[in-house]
Amino acid sequence: MPFGAFVRAITTGPGTASSSVVFLHLLRVFYSGAFHAPRRFNWVLGLGLLALVTASNFTGYLLPGTNSPTGR
Numbered sequence: 001m002p003f004g005a006f007v008r009a010i011t012t013g014p015g016t017a018s019s020s021v022v023f024l025h026l027l028r029v030f031y032s033g034a035f036h037a038p039r040r041f042n043w044v045l046g047l048g049l050l051a052l053v054t055a056s057n058f059t060g061y062l063l064p065g066t067n068s069p070t071g072r
Contacts, residue, residue: 015057022053 026046029035035043 019057022050
């Protein structure tokens with residue numbers, strides 16, 4: 001496929017960046033103590049979103065190898 005490696009490189013960077021930003025935000029909330037009493041539900045939602053972003057990136061990294069004729 002023409003420009004396939006270029007398109008893959010374009011989508012890999014933002015995927016890694018989004019995971020990094022979500023994780024850094026989680027650390028900021030944890031160290032500032034903003035997950036206590038009135039915001040506990042938001043903390044649980046944030047953990048769920050971190051899990052979804054991580055799963056999304058993981059499956060996105062696996063996807064290119066499943067469609068190649070050589071299996072790579």
